[in-house]
Amino acid sequence: MDTTDSRINLVVIFGGQSAEHDVSCVTASHVLRAADPTKYRTIPVAISRTGEWCSPHLAELPQGGVNPQSIPARLEANGVPASQNIVQTSSHSAPTVVIPLIHGPLGEDGTLQGLLEMMGVAYVGSGVLSSALAMDKAMAKKVFAHEGIPQVRHISLRDDNMSPSSLQSVSDELGFPLFVKPANMGSSVGVSKVRDAAELQRGAALAATYDQWIVFEEAVTARELEVAVLGNRVPRASVVGEIVPGNDFYDYEDKYVTDSATLMIPASLTQEQSDEVRELALRAYEALRCEGMARVDFFFEENGRGFLCNEINTIPGFTPISMYPKMWEASGVGYSDLINELVAHAQERHSRRKLNTAH
Ligand SMILES: Nc1ncnc2c1ncn2[C@@H]1O[C@H](COP(=O)(O)OP(=O)(O)O)[C@@H](O)[C@H]1O
Ligand SMILES: [Mg+2]
Incomplete structure (x- = not known):
């Protein structure tokens, strides 16, 4: 060299x-x-x-x-x-x-x-704890609940506690249709929307092939919004983007096979709505102690409860046509500058961490 x-x-x-x-x-x-x-x-x-x-x-x-x-x-x-x-x-x-x-x-x-x-x-990106928390939907929900971040009604169960009677209580409490997801997964892998007890049983068994913790959620009828967040101690939020799924929900096929979803940046929202969801994105980011970057995803129940935080992705899709870089581009930060900024945040975090471990 x-x-x-x-x-x-x-x-x-x-x-x-x-x-x-x-x-x-x-x-x-x-x-x-x-x-x-x-x-x-x-x-x-x-x-x-x-x-x-x-x-x-x-x-x-x-x-x-x-x-x-x-x-x-x-x-x-x-x-x-x-x-x-x-x-x-x-x-x-x-x-x-x-x-x-x-x-x-x-x-x-x-x-x-x-x-x-x-x-x-x-x-680049979040550390061990926030990465693990954001990946585990069951744990992320606990932290969001503790921090008062609004989210859908949900129940998490371990795979050895999914008897017919506990699944019955899940559907009694959440109602059909509901979503079943492995706690640790992404790209909609193992996610099912189920409409009756038999489908619930099958959805739970499928999710359990991916993780030992399964998350059940009420199915909401809502718009899907995303906010890109960038930074360490003083993170900033991008303009808001919206996904309009091509399928029944934004599933694996829709994301990577048929590519039928429509992306809209910025999402059509009032200034107040946009301010509110961007503020919530920053709160969710800080709740999980994210650093560097993350994409915070929301449901928007327009005539109901408003914004509900769905999940945080600490390594969001990052091709030039992915939501995260596109939302930054629309906010004035181009792809190469985004890389520069992420590298600078990585170095800043690293020097801060070194101070903690220098004893
Ligand atoms: N509770 C819910 N109500 C309505 N739609 C949902 C719900 N949960 C998930 N979905 C749909 O399924 C998709 C994938 O679920 P998500 O929790 O984002 O999993 P992943 O981490 O795999 O992206 C969402 O983008 C949305 O279209
Ligand atoms: Mg998702």
């Missing part, structure tokens, strides 16, 4: 073992190309579908029209352990910042963040 090169080593970790492997690869290719080469020396690190760490060559990453199907195979063929790369890179004199761009379990849930903490390297 050129010792006069004072650029930041930007390690982009992507791929991963979740259902969002392909979308993560697409995201990484965009981030690697958008990162300002005068500021960053980019180092791609891929995790295959089966969990191997690889160092793909930049040339192997897709250019232009991305075909996600072709990428994972090449990553898997290149099964070189690469986790040490980060340690080696971070021991060079130039500063290193890691961008974890893996969605879902083992990427967004605090596990990868814990590994990066142990490596002592700065990384």
Whole structure:
């Protein structure tokens, strides 16, 4: 390595073992190309579908029209352990910042963040606790309730407590239709909308294949709004975006297969409504102690209870056509500037953390 090169080593970790492997690869290719080469020396690190760490060559990453199907195979063929790369890179004199761009379990849930903490390297996004809390819908709901953040009526059960009578109490309390979700998942994987006791039983069994905690929610008829939040101690909220699902709900197919949902930025809201939901997004972000970035998702029951917080995504979709970067673009922060800002927040948080652990 050129010792006069004072650029930041930007390690982009992507791929991963979740259902969002392909979308993560697409995201990484965009981030690697958008990162300002005068500021960053980019180092791609891929995790295959089966969990191997690889160092793909930049040339192997897709250019232009991305075909996600072709990428994972090449990553898997290149099964070189690469986790040490980060340690080696971070021991060079130039500063290193890691961008974890893996969605879902083992990427967004605090596990990868814990590994990066142990490596002592700065990384983009939330820390261990907030990542884990935001990933676990049952725990996030407890914190939101404690902080008075409005949300849908819900019940969480452990998989060994889902007898017919406890499921009966769930439907007695929440009514049909209701939503059944694994607590730890994303991309609508394992999420069902159920209309009777038999469907409830099946939905619960499906959700239990993904996690030991299952969340049941009343089904609301509501608009779906999203707010992008950026920053550490003094976070800011973007303009509000809206998703109009193409299917019965915003399911996996709608998100990644048919792409039939319509995105609207800004959402059509009054100034007061927009101010209110942006303020709630900041409160929810702070309630889970998020840092760096997160997308806060809401239901908007227009003629009812108003804004209800659904969930926080600490590693939101990050391709240039994803909601998070688009909402920032509409708020005056372009894609490359967004990367610069996230890197700066990662470094700020890292130096603050070092003060706590310097004893
Ligand atoms: N309680 C609910 N009422 C109405 N629609 C819901 C409810 N919960 C989820 N949905 C629909 O299902 C989609 C996925 O659920 P969500 O909780 O956001 O899971 P994920 O973390 O997988 O994105 C939402 O975007 C929405 O369209
Ligand atoms: Mg969601």
